[in-house]
Amino acid sequence: FGIVGRVVGWKGQVEFLAAAEQVLARLPDAWAVVIGDAADGDESYHAEVARRAADPALAGRAVLTGYLGNASEIYRGLDVLVHSSTDPEPFGLVISEAMAAGVPVVASPRGAPAELIEDGVSGFLRDPADPTAVAAAVEHLLAVPAEAERLSTAARLRIRRLCDPERFAKAMADLYRGVLT
16 A cells, blocks of 8 residues: 655655554555655655654555656555545545546545545545544455455546546536636
8 A cells, every 4th residue: 555646744644654554563464655756845854754664663564665657557556545635635636546547545535535535435535634544444445355346446437427538628618618708
């Protein structure tokens, strides 16, 4: 299971690792992955994430990969995507990509994730400030493959409907028609 995104404070990698510690303590075959690089000049936060990932409590099973460019390969390598933004996420590209790729998502309910995910139907919405709740959702998806598959199927259908290019183009054309008339 992993988190994907720029390693900056509001993206919640520290919160992710707090939940990961609980998951890794209970699931001996699990690995936690932080995919992304420091961005926006925030090297100190990246260093904090690296220190926490190296903590013995994570049993050497938390990995920082740095930036990886091929999104489709990233999602193929994850059994669960965790999105732990502590501030409202404006769109949630990583979430929509994971949903489209069939990766079950546990996301912060702040901002766009609440519009993309129907809690318990096409993913789970959990507050990253509650690492126990995030960990429980991740553990459930890792331990119950049928549930992960059910959510993945619903997520693919939902994101296909929400992000359909033809639907989007029509909505934009209607918007412009309304403004220009």
